[in-house]
Amino acid sequence: MxxxxxxxxxxxxxxxxxxxxxxxxxxxxxxxxxxxxxxxxxxxxxxxxxxxxxxxxxxxxxxxxxxxxxxxxxxxxxxxxxxxxSRDDSSPTPRNDPKELLSSVRPDFVKNVSGAVLDQLLDRLLRQKLLNKGEMESAKQKGRAEKARYVVDTVLGKGPKAASFLIKEYCELDPRSELCDKLRL
Structure with missing residues (x-):
């Protein structure tokens, strides 16, 4: 479908x-x-x-x-x-599109990202102006899993540069994770 x-x-x-x-x-x-x-x-x-x-x-x-x-x-x-x-009908190979790649690992990201890494990602996204203060405050009010969903969904809505930045920063913060191996561009 x-x-x-x-x-x-x-x-x-x-x-x-x-x-x-x-x-x-x-x-x-x-x-x-x-x-x-x-x-x-x-x-x-x-x-x-x-x-x-x-x-x-x-x-x-x-x-x-x-x-x-x-x-x-x-x-x-x-x-x-x-x-x-995780099953995008329009793109069988998401590796060349950061948004598709991030979308494809969203459930794993939500399940596995730690609260500490998530908070660091939020700070970096704000610093790069990929999140505004309102989005940051909204994220802070959520539990870890909801916050992870919110971050990914918000970044996906901002375009491929934002998705690429999130992937790069996540792999810098948690380079040994299995998820980072999946995300490497």
Whole structure:
């Protein structure tokens, strides 16, 4: 099943109220590329799915959808989408695309990254202006696994340079991890 179909199915599972909240949170994020309120107002779930995929690409749209679902408390819907991140239909070899590579190891990253390494990554991402202060504060309020998901999903939404930076910094901080071996470009 395509990532676009997975996203659409998740949005179709939302109540009308949760769908409106999803659209609101999507526009409230201060990340680039930005989604404007006028782009989502009165749009159907199909149109929102198309917007997400056209703006962020297949895996970026999937990551943004998962993050936004979690932000509105739809954790079950987010969890149903997570396995889709590791099997991107559009790219059988993610090695040449840092975003695809990071997406492909997201579940392992969430499971294995330590809190100490995660905090150092957050500091480095902020220093490089790949996270803003609001995103940093939001991350700090989460538990380790949720923080790891948030960091990966936020970085994926920022583009390939941000993903490449996260991969490089992670491997510098935890060079002997199995995950780092998978991430080496």
């Amino acid at each position: 395509s990532q676009q179909r997975n996203i659409l199915n998740a949005l179709q599972d939302l109540t009308e109220e949760k769908f409106r909240e999803f659209c609101h949170v999507l526009t409230a994020l201060d990340e680039q590329p930005r989604v404007r309120t006028s782009e989502v107002e009165g749009k159907s779930r199909v149109k929102i799915t198309e917007l997400l995929v056209s703006r962020f690409g297949q895996s970026g749209a999937l990551s943004r959808t998962i993050t936004t679902l979690r932000d509105i408390g739809c954790n079950n819907e987010a969890e149903r989408l997570e396995p889709s991140l």
